[in-house]
Amino acid sequence: MPNMNPEKQKMPEQAPHIRNKNFKEVALGYNAEMAAEEAQRCLNCKHQPCVSGCPVNVHIPEFIAEVAKGDFLAAYEIITSTNSLPAVCGRVCPQESQCESKCVRAIKGEAVAIGRLERFVADWYMENHKDEMPQKPASNGKKVAVIGSGPSGLACAGDLAKAGYDVTIFEAFHTAGGVLVYGIPEFRLPKAIVQKEIDKLSALGVTIMTNMVIGKVLSIDELIEDMGFDAIFIGSGAGLPSFMGIEGEALVGVYSANEYLTRINLMKSYIEDYDTPIKKSKSVAVVGGGNVAMDAARCAKRLGAENVYIVYRRSEAEMPARLEEIHHAKEEGIVFQLLRNPVKILNDGSGKVAGIQCQVMELGEPDASGRRRPVPVENSEYTLDVDTVVISIGTSPNPLIRSTTEGLETNKKGCFIVNEDTNQTTREGIYAGGDAVTGAATVILAMGAGKKAAQAIDSYLKQKN
Secondary structure, X not given: OOOOOOOOOOOOEOOHHHHOOOOOOXXXXXXXXXXXXXXXXXXXXXXXXXXXXXXXXXXXXXXXXXXXXXXXXXXHHHHHOOXXXXXXXXXXXXXXHOHHHHOHHHHHOOOOOHHHHHHHHHHHHHHHOOOOOOOOOOOOOOEEEEEOOOHHHHHHHHHHHHOOOEEEEEOOOOOOOOHHHHOOOOOXXXXXXXXXXXXXXXXXXXXXXXXXXXXXXXXXXXXHXXXXXXXXXXXXXXXXXXXXXXXXXXXXXXXXXXXHXXXXXXXXXXXXXXXXXXOOOOEEEXXXXXXXXXXXXXXXXXXXXXXXXXXXXXXXXXXXXXXXHHHHHHHOOXXXXXXXXXXXXXXXXXXXXXXXXEEEEEEEEEOOOOOEEEEEOOOOOEEEOOOEEEXXXXXXXXXXXXXXXXXXXXXOOOOEOOOOOOOEOOOOOEXXXXXXXXXXXXXXXXXXXXXXXXXXXXXXXXXXX
């Protein structure tokens, strides 16, 4: 009999007043009993609407049925037949707007906790099959270069390696993992989990070359003409931060969220033994309302800031961040300054941040995004007393590859133009996916693009024979 409890199993978590002082994982995960009980809430619907909400079409009811039976290995094999990064996706996917939004149980109550179950299965596998690594397939003699080791690059490389291709990943940073290691904090996605996924790729025969800035160290054309790659996948992400263009953005103590999170996550300033240069802040204003803004604010709190503010020009209803992230931030003592827009960052007289001047906003008519447009309230300026400002209002692709490669067309936002069915760019044999195509989006959408491109590259190279 299905479990008809209208509420999903609660996720065990570190207490807010403890976790906001450490970088250990906030959500502790289900145990086997909790997972089995939650799995029994699934109605195993005939039409499986949840699957249509998943960008990589995980066979959700099938894997959940195995969890309900206690066969966690079978559940893992079902998930990984379409999703190569379940431990990552179980933690950082916005399930509430994807698979869980389509769940029939959500009509009267809460959706089945699909993401939490996926995480449980992946963690169970890692705990019980620690030393198991995939076998390297026989080579088919074709070489593919993958630029970037974020979620789209990892997904593409994994699928191609399993099909026998000789894959080399070129990563600009000194560590593989892309946004999974430089962007997402340890308390949401432990680095060790990402490293295990990368170790699996190495076992499949994928070569990972770090400190390789394509467009500088090597060009796309050199990869093809001099190094003999038969096809290329560009998964270089969207690492170029946007700024507001207001006075004071060049002051010491102003960071882009990208830089701030990279210093904390990839350069390990969250570990006390590391001498990573980062400001020891007393009060921090984070400008923006997305997941990245929440990550930056929650990191600032953990690094010892007494006051951390989220400054967002719309109301909470318009915030693009996940509800869980907003909830966790509030619990941890982050102060939300909603319907507020920064107009100037103040100088202390020596080139450092002395505060941020904000203006009260009110919501007008909807704009092109469908959200109500924020309109300034006259004579409503006030000053927040802060010594650090983190700007988190979006990113776009770095223009380096585009500007050094002839025939690769991009749109006005700098994103590669691709064929929607194959992810091929405007140059034959060169494919692209993830944030380099969509602009900043989700891990699972980037993975879906990497998988689609891998399939298209396989078809293309087979036809070329």
